[in-house]
Amino acid sequence: MKISLTLNGAPRELDSAPLVRLLDALRGPLGLTGTKEGCGEGECGSCTVLLDGDPVNACLVPIGQCEGRAITTVEGLGEMAHLSPLQRCFIDEGGAQCGICTPGMLISAEALLRRVPDPDEPTIREALAGNLCRCTGYQRIVESVRRAAELLREGAAR
Amino acid sequence: MSLADLHFFKMTREPSLDALCAVVAERHAQGLATILYAGGTDWMVEQEMRAPLHDEPPLVVDIGRMGELRGISLAGDSLRIGAGTTYLELERSAVVQARAPMLVRMAKDVGAVQIQARGTLGGNLATASPAADGVAALAAYDATIVVKSARGERRIAMADLQTGYKKSTRAADEIIVAVELAPPPEGSPWYWRKVGARRAQAISKVALAGVAVVENGTATRFGVGMVSVAPVTARMATTRALVLGKALAEITAEEIDHAVDQDVTPIDDVRSTGEYRSHVARALTRDLLRQLGARV
Numbered sequence: 494m495k496i497s498l499t500l501n502g503a504p505r506e507l508d509s510a511p512l513v514r515l516l517d518a519l520r521g522p523l524g525l526t527g528t529k530e531g532c533g534e535g536e537c538g539s540c541t542v543l544l545d546g547d548p549v550n551a552c553l554v555p556i557g558q559c560e561g562r563a564i565t566t567v568e569g570l571g572e573m574a575h576l577s578p579l580q581r582c583f584i585d586e587g588g589a590q591c592g593i594c595t596p597g598m599l600i601s602a603e604a605l606l607r608r609v610p611d612p613d614e615p616t617i618r619e620a621l622a623g624n625l626c627r628c629t630g631y632q633r634i635v636e637s638v639r640r641a642a643e644l645l646r647e648g649a650a651r
Numbered sequence: 652m653s654l655a656d657l658h659f660f661k662m663t664r665e666p667s668l669d670a671l672c673a674v675v676a677e678r679h680a681q682g683l684a685t686i687l688y689a690g691g692t693d694w695m696v697e698q699e700m701r702a703p704l705h706d707e708p709p710l711v712v713d714i715g716r717m718g719e720l721r722g723i724s725l726a727g728d729s730l731r732i733g734a735g736t737t738y739l740e741l742e743r744s745a746v747v748q749a750r751a752p753m754l755v756r757m758a759k760d761v762g763a764v765q766i767q768a769r770g771t772l773g774g775n776l777a778t779a780s781p782a783a784d785g786v787a788a789l790a791a792y793d794a795t796i797v798v799k800s801a802r803g804e805r806r807i808a809m810a811d812l813q814t815g816y817k818k819s820t821r822a823a824d825e826i827i828v829a830v831e832l833a834p835p836p837e838g839s840p841w842y843w844r845k846v847g848a849r850r851a852q853a854i855s856k857v858a859l860a861g862v863a864v865v866e867n868g869t870a871t872r873f874g875v876g877m878v879s880v881a882p883v884t885a886r887m888a889t890t891r892a893l894v895l896g897k898a899l900a901e902i903t904a905e906e907i908d909h910a911v912d913q914d915v916t917p918i919d920d921v922r923s924t925g926e927y928r929s930h931v932a933r934a935l936t937r938d939l940l941r942q943l944g945a946r947v
């Protein structure tokens with residue numbers, strides 16, 4: 494089945510069996526290994542990507558359902574030379590350790606900040622509740638997101 | 652594990668609900684199953700646990716964008732919610748927020764945002780698990796389910812839907828189109844409380860959904876649905892009768908506990924024990940009735 498979709502802002506086409514998981518299509522034929530697999534059953538959030546702007550678990554989405562839709566992965570947030578404020582803050586505030594959960598955390602946080610520019614701590618924790626981290630204890634992740642929100646608001650005000 | 656089998660499935664889309672009914676009917680007549688892929692949050696997880704395929708895999712039809720299964724509308728006294736509506740869409744809907752706020756509250760407790768963005772009411776009703784939060788919320792609203800097949804459309808009252816563990820009166824070739832409910836007047840009291848291992852991503856150990864209309868200290872409408880305390884979603888007939896039968900202030904804690912004990916038959920399983928569930932079932936019901944004005 495030929496599938497056309499928008500991936501990180503650019504049109505892409507691939508030929509795939511329709512029930513192949515978006516996660517496997519991304520990491521395989523589409524060549525984007527930033528998205529990680531943890532549990533493979535919707536529990537851990539390490540495979541989180543944006544589907545038309547909302548966070549979803551790429552391990553539960555078949556590629557065939559992505560026809561005509563827009564996917565954003567962690568690679569779409571920034572580049573090595575130009576990290577996004579969220580990416581910058583996860584580094585500066587210690588929001589990432591081993592890094593397995595980080596792409597999913599960044600995507601869930603990105604979805605939150607697009608809708609809520611000034612989230613309080615419970616709102617941040619709720620938005621990240623579907624993303625598990627075994628390293629950081631979460632507090633530094635929450636602080637990274639809060640700091641990024643500040644930077645984004647300062648940028649918007651300038 | 653049989654995720655590798657995913658390569659062998661075919662997936663189609665149908666141009667209309669009638670065309671979908673025809674495909675499902677034709678396959679059903681040949682003894683072939685059709686998977687309706689909505690959010691896949693139940694189906695995809697099941698695949699991982701399934702034994703490897705030996706025969707031709709069932710046809711998968713993507714119903715994720717079928718127009719006739721989508722949309723939320725209020726007409727007169729009836730709120731109609733398409734079966735393809737996701738939990739996130741419920742949360743964002745102004746009319747659901749205003750007229751069926753308990754559904755919004757329930758939706759926020761399903762999985763986490765990633766599940767809410769994909770999981771649908773139709774999928775929750777189709778699986779018809781006693782652990783399904785959406786089913787309990789719709790039971791409390793005494794909703795009606797609209798189903799359609801090549802034989803035509805019919806309505807199933809929530810009270811008649813489940814017949815046993817994950818068993819329902821919906822025929823295998825019937826597609827869930829929408830749910831309809833009569834919303835209580837705006838501002839009426841409602842209740843949703845879910846008890847799980849953690850706040851998010853937890854299947855309910857017990858959850859209680861309630862809606863009521865109270866006039867002069869007496870409930871004139873009272874609906875409840877309880878999760879994971881019986882083989883089917885508990886509609887709590889004894890408790891309903893107790894509450895509708897006398898002034899709320901006269902209902903005693905003993906009467907509530909007694910009624911709840913009649914209404915639930917919880918078991919021990921991986922998530923909890925029957926004893927704990929019985930305790931929580933009584934506590935949640937008292938909490939709900941306290942909020943309505945019972946002195947318990």
Ligand SMILES: Cc1cc2nc3c(=O)[nH]c(=O)nc-3n(C[C@H](O)[C@H](O)[C@H](O)COP(=O)(O)OP(=O)(O)OC[C@H]3O[C@@H](n4cnc5c(N)ncnc54)[C@H](O)[C@@H]3O)c2cc1C
Pocket residue numbers: 534535536685686687688689690691692693694695696720734735760761762763766769770771772773774775776777778782783784785825826827828852853854855
């Ligand atoms: C991590 C995780 C957390 C979860 N947490 C919760 C929770 O807190 N509470 C809860 O209740 N559930 C929970 N679930 C279960 C699941 O998300 C819900 O039951 C959801 O509503 C299923 O909807 P779906 O669209 O994803 O179903 P799908 O997986 O797409 O479909 C499930 C079944 O229903 C059939 N079907 C789908 N739509 C229709 C239709 N319109 N007509 C007829 N048949 C149809 C399909 O053929 C399939 O057999 C969770 C799941 C996961 C993976």
Ligand code: FES
Pocket residue numbers: 529530531532533534535536537538539540541550551552553
């Ligand atoms: S790998 Fe998708 S949620 Fe864990």
Ligand code: FES
Pocket residue numbers: 588589590591592593594595625626627628629
């Ligand atoms: S940084 Fe290791 S799991 Fe989160």
